[in-house]
Amino acid sequence: MAQNLKDLAGRLPSGPRGMGTALKLLLGAGAVAYGVRESVFTVEGGQRAIFFNRIGGVQQDTILAEGLHFRIPWFQYPIIYDIRARPRKISSPTGSKDLQMVNISLRVLSRPNALELPSMYQRLGLDYEERVLPSIVNEVLKSVVAKFNASQLITQRAQFSSPLERPFPSPPPSDPQVSLLIRRELTERAKDFSLILDDVAITELSFSREYTAAVEAKQVAQQEAQRAQFLVEKAKQEQRQKIVQAEGEAEAAKMLGEALGKNPGYIKLRKIRAAQNISKTIATSQNRIYLTADNLVLNLQDESFTR
Structure with a gap:
């Protein structure tokens, strides 16, 4: 060259x-x-x-x-x-139905609709995320959160991690899901700006200090009430156990008395067994001990015992 x-x-x-x-x-x-x-x-x-x-x-x-x-x-x-999906975290302070301040953070996984890129460029340019996502997220959060009380936001909160292309099941009227409503409304709103949302999840849900302290105090009171109820039930069970035990012992004593009245040989048998135990103990002892029949509780001089 x-x-x-x-x-x-x-x-x-x-x-x-x-x-x-x-x-x-x-x-x-x-x-x-x-x-x-x-x-x-x-x-x-x-x-x-x-x-x-x-x-x-x-x-x-x-x-x-x-x-x-x-x-x-x-x-x-x-x-x-x-056109790859990119995550973005957006936080928004809003108010609940019972006028409690709620701080909610969403993680939004979004991407542009590849078939509508020319019109998107004419309307939004290249910085479409900055122009669209913060405004529509705040709008949807305020409209959805205002439908629930603060307690409902906690109990009816549901995390979803599956893609949004799946069909949305209709929530029952008596048990609506907060995350489901946010996802559905936010997805429909994003379509107006040629955006596709692959995932929407609540990452943080916090309340004011006063409300949080009140909730904690209520939980402590409920736990104390449950503990007191447990102690009461335990005492009742112990009382029932003692009553049943006493009734059993009384019934056993009654049956024993009736048996002795009919046949006194049982007492004699018990005396013989007691004497056997005493003699066995003495036999194994190294000390020398002399015991009479009376000491062994045999009562051999008692004519009624030897009959």
Whole structure:
């Protein structure tokens, strides 16, 4: 290549005329290289491009997919959009139905509608998120939260992480879901601005200090009441147990008395067993002990015992 350039330079006329010709060739080559460079552009993965024509404006029927594309330099230039979903966290203070201040934070996963990019550029430009999302999120949050009391916002809050393309089930009138209503209304509102919401989730839900303290005090009181009720039930169970035990012992004593009245041999048997236990204890002892029959509770001199 260098040798070809040297040969070309050698064939050029010398002097001012040769310098002018060389300059023209260099300018021509530079113009061609610039034209080729400006005529080609690349749309990266996850992007779409539209054309702006200096005569006709935005071309509504042209949406370029990923890959290499050509354009007319200066006459056309591409406007590239990132159509991948991007998360954004938006916080909004609002009021509940019972006039309690509520601070809600939403995580919104949004992306532009690739089929409506030309009209989106004409209406919103490239910074569509800054222009649209904060306003519609605040609008929807205020309208939805105002339908619920502060306690309902806690008990009926539901987290959803599935994509919004799934059909929305209709919530029962007696148990509406806060997150479901926010998602549904926010998705419908975003469609007016050519936005698709892939996910909407409540990430934070907080109340004023006064209301939080009141809720905590109520919970403590409920726990104390439940504990007191448990202690009362426990005492009742112990009382019933003692009554049943006493009734059982009384019934056993009554039955034993009736049995002894009919047959006194049971007492004699108990005395014999007691004597056996005493003698066994003495036999295993190292001390020498002398016991009479009376000491062994045998009562051998009692005629009624030996009968």
